[in-house]
Amino acid sequence: xxxxxxxxxxxxxxxxxxxxxxxxxxxxxxxxxxxxxxxxxxxxxxxxxxxxxxxxxxxxxxxxxxxxxxxxxxxxxxxxxxxxxxxxxxxxxxxxxxxxxxxxxxxxxxxxxxxxxxxxxxxxxxxxxxxxxxxxxxxxxxxxxxxxxxxxxxxxxxxx
Amino acid sequence: xxxxxxxxxxxxxxxxxxxxxxxxxxxxxxxxxxxxxxxxxxxxxxxxxxxxxxxxxxxxxxxxxxxxxxxxxxxxxxxxxxxxxxxxxxxxxxxxxxxxxxxxxxxxxxxxxxxxxxxxxxxxxxxxxxxxxxxxxxxxxxxxxxxxxxxxxxxxxxxxxxxxxxxxxxxxxxxxxxxxxxxxxxxxxxxxxxxxxxxxxxxxxxxxxxxxxxxxxxxxxxxxxxxxxxxxxxxxxxxxxxxxxxxxxxxxxxxxxxxxxxxxxxxxxxxxxxxxxxxxxxxxxxxxxxxx
Numbered sequence: 360x361x362x363x364x365x366x367x368x369x370x371x372x373x374x375x376x377x378x379x380x381x382x383x384x385x386x387x388x389x390x391x392x393x394x395x396x397x398x399x400x401x402x403x404x405x406x407x408x409x410x411x412x413x414x415x416x417x418x419x420x421x422x423x424x425x426x427x428x429x430x431x432x433x434x435x436x437x438x439x440x441x442x443x444x445x446x447x448x449x450x451x452x453x454x455x456x457x458x459x460x461x462x463x464x465x466x467x468x469x470x471x472x473x474x475x476x477x478x479x480x481x482x483x484x485x486x487x488x489x490x491x492x493x494x495x496x497x498x499x500x501x502x503x504x505x506x507x508x509x510x511x512x513x514x515x516x517x518x519x
Numbered sequence: 520x521x522x523x524x525x526x527x528x529x530x531x532x533x534x535x536x537x538x539x540x541x542x543x544x545x546x547x548x549x550x551x552x553x554x555x556x557x558x559x560x561x562x563x564x565x566x567x568x569x570x571x572x573x574x575x576x577x578x579x580x581x582x583x584x585x586x587x588x589x590x591x592x593x594x595x596x597x598x599x600x601x602x603x604x605x606x607x608x609x610x611x612x613x614x615x616x617x618x619x620x621x622x623x624x625x626x627x628x629x630x631x632x633x634x635x636x637x638x639x640x641x642x643x644x645x646x647x648x649x650x651x652x653x654x655x656x657x658x659x660x661x662x663x664x665x666x667x668x669x670x671x672x673x674x675x676x677x678x679x680x681x682x683x684x685x686x687x688x689x690x691x692x693x694x695x696x697x698x699x700x701x702x703x704x705x706x707x708x709x710x711x712x713x714x715x716x717x718x719x720x721x722x723x724x725x726x727x728x729x730x731x732x733x734x735x736x737x738x739x740x741x742x743x744x745x746x747x748x749x750x751x752x753x754x755x756x757x758x759x760x761x762x763x764x765x766x767x768x769x770x771x772x773x774x775x776x777x778x779x780x781x782x783x784x785x786x787x788x789x790x791x792x793x794x795x796x797x798x799x800x801x802x803x804x805x806x807x808x809x810x811x
Contacts, residue, residue: 373655373670375547377798383545384537397545405549463536482530483537507522510529 369419371408378420381484385424389479390431391468399427399434421486425494428476466516474509481506633794637767638747638760645746645767649792652799653744653769656790661739663729669700671801673793681805682712682721682732684749684757684789694725703729715755732806738788741771750774751787751807759791759805766791766802783809 379400386396403426406412407419416422467475476495480486488506492499520528634640640648652671659667672678677695681687692709694702702725711721711728723731743750749757750772759768769790775782787807792799 370667370670371549372547377670377796379545380542380797383542384540387540388533388537397543400545401547401549404547408549460536460539463532478529478533479537482526483533510525513529513532514525 369407369412371404374407374419374423375404378423382420382423382427385479385484386427386431388464388467388483389428389476390472391464391475392431395431395434396427399430402430403427417487417490418485421480421484421490424480424484424486425490428480428494466513469516470509470512474505474512477502477506478509478513482510632797635765635794637792637794638764640747640767642746642748645769649746649767649769649799652792652801653746653790654739656801657739657771657788660734660788661737663703665702665704666700668702668801669696672696672699673795673800673802675795676793676802678801679803680711680728680733681803683715683755684751684753684759684787684805684807685755686758686762686803686805687712688762702726733788733804735806735808736773736776736786738771738773738786741773741788743770743772743774745770745772749789751785753785753807753809755807759789759803763791763793763803766793767799770807785809 382400382403383396386399387393390396400423403423406426407423411426412419412422467478470478473495477491480491480494481488486494488499488502491497491506492502495502497505634648637645637648656668656671659671672695674696677693678699679686679688679691679693681691690710690712692711698705705725708722708724709728711723711732713719714721721728721732746769747767748770749759749768750770769792771788771790773786775784777784785808789803789805789807790801791803791805793802794800
């Protein structure tokens, strides 16, 4: 996803059309679930439509991701139960795609929730370390070391 | 291996894997209106406030009937707090499964996500695919909204501007999104092509090119709009189907303005959209008019 500076006249429908798929995939990767992801994205866009996007937001997509991710986490804390990702898989996918996707999701699933969020937000969404620190309530130094550890564990298949 | 290389590897694996996740179709449902859940949550909260106020009032009231007192107030039962979310799915589930789903049997190769050979789509289907985007682009052009226009540009190819229906792939100006965003205030003079008839080079800023070879009439109100079907025709051949075989063409057309010219003063603006990651994006803007 690419950063796109915002403006008061931001065309949210256009942003939705162009970014929904990436947001959906990022949130599935970060949470390991598909249920609730669409609602969370819709809520994030509702926040944007209500003018909640900070003026200094570097990336609209990054901000939407963080808002939607927090929405999912709040829902989870309220005890909502989600359908596991496996039940959402499409049997119509080609085999190689399914293997690739399943391998990545499986290795993400071996990480802690925080590690998954860090990796996806950093390497898929493209948030900076400062943005990650703010979004996840961590110090910048902690973010840096946590990313390195998470990346190593991901590459090793979560065995470290 | 350096940290950078390790991180690049993680990025590659994540992008490769996550981009294979199937995304269900979705439309923007959100609006700027307040959340529906707010009043739902407010109802029990307000009820508690009202009951507490009554209780306090009763406690402070003079005991004129001997019944006042804390025990005379029924305690509220705010246990039923409505959920504020739409995502509750009470399906009992097992722990998340992380094993590969590659056990799925081999299936036929899927059709590509992006529509190709879109110029061959029947008109009705072409219209269904791009109509809303085409209208949005026309409105952005009419409003001289470069920033808006830029959001429709193909992220890699940009938008090629052609003065006439014959598209000169090598010499027509191509503006990327960043160029489009600032196009109307860009002082740069560009060579857009050779004027048909006079044979003179057309060197203009975008702002001056726009009223001559893009939006010279109000195409947003064009009486005829077609998709994948050319309406205007003149002496200049139309090679757009060859140049943009994967694009849907939307043509906004005026059949003429002055009856004395018998329709030879027609105007057209053709927009070409290719699909990129499932979204129709603008790759070409072609102006059309009678030339001699």
